[in-house]
Amino acid sequence: MSASPVSCHPAAAPAHPTQPLPAPSEEDGLPALQHKVLHSTGDPTEFMAELERTCAALPQRINADPEGVERGLSKLVLTLIELLRQLMERQALRRIERGTVSDDEIERLGETFMRLEQRMEELKVIFGLEGEELNLNLGPLGNLL
Template identity: 65%
Template sequence: MQPVNQSNGKINLDPENAEHGLAQLVLTVIELLRQIVERHAIRRVEGGTLTDEQIENLGEALMNLEEKMEELKELFGLNDEDLNINLGPLGNLL
């Protein structure tokens, strides 16, 4: 059984797939935080409060984080849709 019900995007924590479901949940939270940090970084860059070196370091850090997320998604057999958990009336998480 898959940890995510593809028809509604909800997490299904099947005891036999608990590791996969937990990985899905953790990676979803990390992806949410990554997107928040990225948006904040863009605002700071556009606001002109960073030096060229800080902008370069920030860009490199964000690229490294995105690369690591891709590696982890591949390791656990997840894709972007798997991390977009349905929150019911609130809509999708990502």
């Protein structure tokens, strides 16, 4: 789940504003692919950040180099932990709303989730991952978190 060889991460080629787009030339019998923007209000660059994020969530290859694999796997594991943490937390909030937990239990739940969140923050720092990176694009299901 780590960065693909070339993707739309800021450091890589495609998204770089000064990189000319090597569209196929007419000699290949292929049409030039340039004029795809049918309409845009405002500055198209406003969309760049959002589109880059979309692309960052695309299926990516696990890199062959050991460092890439480690990062990719830690990202996947942390993503799953974060998913479970958020699901449990939301479930707890729902139970509280319904009033099916005692005062004592609320205190203990809160204490636990608070510490879990702190620990997640620490792990993210250790593995050099940003919050948004701990998400997966599930295609038709939207994003995981």
